[in-house]
Amino acid sequence: MMKKTTKKITIMAVSALMLTVSIVTVSCAGFLDELKKELPMDLSIGQEKGLNERTIIDGLKEALSVSTENAVKTTSKTNGYFKNPEIKIPIPPKIEKVGETLRKAGFNKQVDEFILSMNRAAEKAAPKAASIFVDAIKRMSFDDARGILDGGDTAATEYFQRKSSVKIADEFRPVITEAMDSVGATKNFKKIMDIYKKIPFTESKSIDLDEYVTELATNGLFLMLGNEEKKIRKDPAARVTELLKKVFGGK
Numbered sequence: 001m002m003k004k005t006t007k008k009i010t011i012m013a014v015s016a017l018m019l020t021v022s023i024v025t026v027s028c029a030g031f032l033d034e035l036k037k038e039l040p041m042d043l044s045i046g047q048e049k050g051l052n053e054r055t056i057i058d059g060l061k062e063a064l065s066v067s068t069e070n071a072v073k074t075t076s077k078t079n080g081y082f083k084n085p086e087i088k089i090p091i092p093p094k095i096e097k098v099g100e101t102l103r104k105a106g107f108n109k110q111v112d113e114f115i116l117s118m119n120r121a122a123e124k125a126a127p128k129a130a131s132i133f134v135d136a137i138k139r140m141s142f143d144d145a146r147g148i149l150d151g152g153d154t155a156a157t158e159y160f161q162r163k164s165s166v167k168i169a170d171e172f173r174p175v176i177t178e179a180m181d182s183v184g185a186t187k188n189f190k191k192i193m194d195i196y197k198k199i200p201f202t203e204s205k206s207i208d209l210d211e212y213v214t215e216l217a218t219n220g221l222f223l224m225l226g227n228e229e230k231k232i233r234k235d236p237a238a239r240v241t242e243l244l245k246k247v248f249g250g251k
Helices: 004-039 053-076 091-104 108-138 142-149 155-182 185-197 209-235 240-247
Strands: none
Touching: 053 142, 053 155, 053 209, 053 240, 091 108, 091 185, 108 155, 108 185, 108 209, 142 155, 142 209, 155 185, 155 209, 185 209, 209 240
């Protein structure tokens, strides 16, 4: 009788142990599934593996903050547009022949002053983008971050363009209009057009100058933003905070 009882207890103990092992196995499997969800989909963005999604997103937001600050600072300083061949605003294509004709007629100074004043207007408008960029960063979702992680060297900049380009253009337009007046761009444009019209056999030209400068000022800002993003992704020296070093890799 004692042997039967002992055998029964042993069987029950083994069953309980197997049940416990099964529960632990299922729990571990569930934990691992949850853990996988927390890990980033693509860790090629940095050298350090195993960063959780929150750290990655915080790192991306910080990278965007640094990139936008540098881009705005670069474009808004004196000669930020004018002395940068990548984003310098040239004479509008629609009136390019006007500029060529006037230069041939000896009015180089007037054409140069017009081009300079358009770039000065863009430099004056650039700081307006800062608050718009900050708002876009705050609204970034997990899905947005995943798209940036899986994207190329300028994926974050492309995100900004989708989220903010229209708003920036809308904000830029009145600032550009005001700046064009204050720096003399509108006046210089009228001056060269008046001179042009006095030249025999020339055709009348019309253009929305504010729209033209707004578009190129916006495009130039995003180009500089893309350059800043590439630096952070590729150049360790551009990772100026501990979080950036952690997410994108240290020196």
